[in-house]
Amino acid sequence: MLLPSVSGGLCVVVGERPSMGDTATRLLVELALRGTVLVMDGGNRLQAYPLARALRQRTTRIHLLSQRVLVRRAFTAYQMLALLESAPGAASPLVIVDPLATFYDETLAPAPARWLAQRCLQEVERLKQAAPVFILLGRCPSPERRFLHDMVCQKADTLFFEAEESSGAVQPPLF
Amino acid sequence: MVKIERTGWLMDVYTRPQGELVCWLLSEDGQRWLLPFDFPATFYAAGNPGVLRQAWRFLQGRGVRCSRQVRHDLFQGERVVLAVTVDLPGRLPETCRRLAQAFPALDYYDADLPLSVRFVSRTQLPLLGRCRFETDGQRLLDVQPLESAWEMQPSLPPLRVMEIECDADPALHPPQAVTVRCGKRCYRFTLQPLRALLVNLQALLSMYDPDVILTRYGDTWLFPFLSEQAASLNPNRDERMQVEFRRERSLFAYGQVLYRGAQALLFGRWHIDRCNAALFAEIGLSGALEMARVTGLGVQEVVRKSPGAGITAMQMQTALRDGVLVPAVKQQAEASRTLDSLIRYDRGGMVYQPLVGVHRHVAELDFASMYPAIMVRYNISPETLNRNDAPAGLIPRTLQPLLVKRLALKHCLHTLDRRDSRVNDLKARQTALKWLLVVCFGYLGYKNARFGRVESHEAVTAISRELLLQAKESAEEMGFSVLHMYVDSLFVKREGAEGEADFLPLVEQIQQQTGIGVSLEGVYRWVVFLPARRDRRIPVANRYFGVFEDGTLKYRGIALRRHDTCPYVAHTQLEILGCLAQADDPRERWGEAWALVQQRVRSLQRRQAAVESLQMAVKLSRDPQAFRRPSAAAQAARQLQAQGLAVRAGMRLFFWFTRRGVSVTPPSAAEVDWDRYARLVLQAAAEILDLLQPAYEVRQLHLPVCR
Structure with a gap:
């Protein structure tokens, strides 16, 4: 697990979007066992029941630990910014799951998306002064919005790339 | 200058390329008016005072009027805002876009309201509403509403409808001819020679001057074709306007991928493409007019957009009316x-x-518009969350009249004879309102x-769960067994209770206890709740079929309800249900139903089914x-x-299943994969008959498919 490798600041984990829920679950279990953890979910990736089950596998104090995981969800890019702006610089670690999911929405033009991402990263800079911040970042689905992905990676103090899933035989597209 | 005063109906509003607002009115004398109207529009910006001052300076010399105002934000309360007013409402989006580009940190309000919503909320005149207007022949000087959107029997404008259909689905074959219907006359024009078609079409448009052009494939083929082949033909009544084309797109909504075809919108008349209008098949023109009336969205918009856009427009109207x-x-x-x-x-x-x-004498009880009713009764709105003493919130204020009108329409329908000429119209209108509530x-x-x-969303479901549990307790206290509950409906039975009258006390009791209207959907002579396909021990919610006491069938979750079932298979399932419905217990007719299935399969094996009925x-x-x-x-x-x-x-x-895979064009009988269709029929039959088999005759419902 990545926790021993992280000393503080901003840690970005880049992985496949479908597996992000599992990554978030594993990370949150480790952090919740150590104390309070704040979660901001930008892509509705947090799986509440699997997380509760994973916690239960590690402890019988499930009620106590589930009180330690504080969740906030954003359903638009503007809400993601609002979440970050309203977050106090607390001493607890912050996990941001798939923060760019809503930035890829076709109804959001690239220019406001860039501005919002910049503002979000400014807020992350502020928050990482108080406690470690983990960003679980899904791979960018569209090349036109790749710049958003790169903006986040450039801000990382520690950057992990999860290995892409590959099977022996890759079936090509039909046409 | 002579002033003319008329009474009539407001049909639509739109802006011309210069930005001026035009009202399309139809006066009682039958005259159609396209009159520009002075209608300044305002949007607001709020945020850091220093940035607002910069924004003010940015707007100087751009033909807008700026002022400082204090306005009410639903969540943040009173806010100091920069009000930006443009005299030509068509220029507002561009002004706002430039400002937002330069000052992205500001919060913007009233920036992207549909023009018709602005107009309706300011004039209090609903679209399709009766009005008195004053004009000098060139411009609209004044307009006064004579009707509200909530009128139970609104007056209807005398519309002229033209229908245009092509002879083939352009997605599969290039059309060769079009049929035009105006009133009682019907014309057929071939596409070649093109000039003859264009001359005739132009002549019909001028002569008949329709208000509504109803087409099949007008969005995706007819108007793009006309625009490409004959730029000089303008199908708009407003000659200064060109047809507005909107591109096709796929979007993810309501948990599925939806496709919205390209759109062709007209000005001064409406174009409705039956093949590209989501709800039109269900609600028709009457429903579309009702939707436009209550939502404030133009008829062309409302038939193409989802009902969600209508609800948003209604909320905007409430906000504008209340200064939010x-x-x-x-x-x-x-x-x-x-x-x-x-x-x-x-x-x-x-x-x-x-x-x-199989259960006999089962009543189905439904909460009427349960979720909207909860939102109104429990005052659930984003700004009233966790506030017991809050005045009625924006959402309940929006929904209240809608709920009342729909219930009144439903009540009216119940009192009418089925053969009454008003029934279809009322049904369409109440269905349109139902979709908004859904x-x-x-x-x-x-x-x-x-x-x-x-959080408001969660509050509604939390209350609904509680209410359903209360309903269950009431039923059990009165000696009923609850067989199934599904979100807003419950199925109950009691020994000896067979007619509607036996269940009405329970309906009243639940209504009294929960404060939400409950209707008795009906009493089933019998109903069958089906298990999971994979494991017969596992029940599945909302998968059943049954017959009411009056012989009406109701079914959910079976092949017949699926959009991908071919007509032949659907028809087979319907015939099986019809056969079972003749008995007091469906098990009594299992043998006859099974014989029917065998006969349908044999028809396939003998290649006697029409190829059209096999289209998937x-x-x-x-x-x-x-x-x-x-x-x-x-x-x-x-x-x-x-x-x-x-x-x-x-x-x-x-497409069709063929021996070589699938075919998107109708195959010959020799090419059709008849075995596959036979298997589909058997699967559909098994869905219904498996559970009803007599214990002594249990067998797999799979015929050896052979010729």
Whole structure:
């Protein structure tokens, strides 16, 4: 697990979007066992029941630990910014799951998306002064919005790339 | 200058390219008016005072008027705002876009309201509403409403309707002719020679001067074709306008990929493409007019958009009327909550799994418009969350008249004889309102809803679960057994209770206890709750079929309800149900039903079924290039692409199973994969008959398919 490798600041984990829920679950279990953890979910990736089950596998104090995981969800890019702006610089670690999911929405033009991402990263800079911040970042689905992905990676103090899933035989597209 | 005063109806509003607003009015004397109207429009910006001052300076010399105002934000209360007024409302979007580009940190309000919504809320005159207007012949000087949107029997404008249909689906074959119907006359024109078609079409448009052009494939073929082949033909009544084309797109909504075809909108008359208007098949023109009347969205918009857009427009109207700012983007974020709380409250409606099997004399009780009724009764709105003493919120204020009107229409329908000429019209109108009510709950939690909030959404489902449990307790206290509960309905039975009168005390009791209207959907002579296909021990919610006491069938979750079932299979299932419905217990007719299935299968084996009845349909869940397996949908998409047709996610494709895979064109009898269709028939039959088999004759419902 990545926790021993992280000393503080901003840690970005880049992985496949479908597996992000599992990554978030594993990370949150480790952090919740150590104390309070704040979660901001930008892509509705947090799986509440699997997380509760994973916690239960590690402890019988499930009620106590589930009180330690504080969740906030954003359903638009503007809400993601609002979440970050309203977050106090607390001493607890912050996990941001798939923060760019809503930035890829076709109804959001690239220019406001860039501005919002910049503002979000400014807020992350502020928050990482108080406690470690983990960003679980899904791979960018569209090349036109790749710049958003790169903006986040450039801000990382520690950057992990999860290995892409590959099977022996890759079936090509039909046409 | 002579002033003319007329009474008539407001049909639509739009802006011309210069930005001026034009009202399309129809006066009682039958005259059609396209009159420009002075209608300045305002949007607002709020935020850091220093940035607002910069924004003010930025706007100087750009033909707008700026002022400092204090306005009410639903969530933040009173806010100092920069009000920006443009005299030509058509210029507002561009002004706002430039300002937002230069000052992205400001919050913008009333920036993207549909023009008709602004107009309706300021003049209090609903679209399609009767009005008195004054004109000098060139411009509209004044307009006064004579009717509200909530009129139970609104006066209807005398519309002239023209129908245009082509002779083939342009997605499959290039059309060769078009048929035009105006009133009682019908004309057929071939596409070649083109000039003759254009001359005739232009002549008909001038002579008949329709208000509504109803087409099939008008959006995707007819108007693009006309625009390409004859730029001089202008089908608009407003000659200064060109046809507005909007591009096709695929979007993800309501949990599925939807395809919206290209659109062709007219000015001074409406164009409705039956094949590209989501609800039109169900609600027709009467329903579309009703929707436009209550939502404030133009008829052309309302038939093409989802009902969610209608609900949003209604909320905007309420906000404008009450002086509440409409944010351009939703910014309120969810409050912090523990994992425990998330698990406890983020749930849907209550489902109580059914008791699998055949049940006789079962009543189905439905809560009437349960979710909207909860929102109104419990004052659920984003701004009233956790406030017991709050005045009626914006959402309940919006929904209240809608609920009342729909219930009144339903009541009116119940009092009319089925043969009454008003029945179809009332049905269409109440269905249109039903759709608005259906989506209003989802919109509370929708990410882009201006006045949505996920906590309000959760509050509604939490209350609904509680109410359903109360209903269950009431039923059990009165000696009923609850067989199944599904979100807003419950199925109950009691020994000796057979007629509607036996269940009415329970209806009243639940109504009294919950404060929400409950209707008795009917009493089933028998109903069958089906198990899971994989394991007969597992019940499945909302998968059943039954027959009411009056012989009406009701079925959910079986092949007959699926859009991808071919007509032959659907018809077979319907015949089986019809056969079973003749008995007091469906098991009594199992033998006859099974014989029917065998006969239908034999028809297939003898190749006696019409090829048209074997047409399958599928909705593409992704773009063709994203398919990795050669499924039927992928093969159909590939064939259409090979024919040069554009295929996109969300599109509905039609095809036939053939010995070589699938075919998007009707195959010959020799090519059809008859065995496959026979298997589909058997599967559909098994869905119904498996559970009804007599114990002494249990067998797999799979015929050896052979010739």
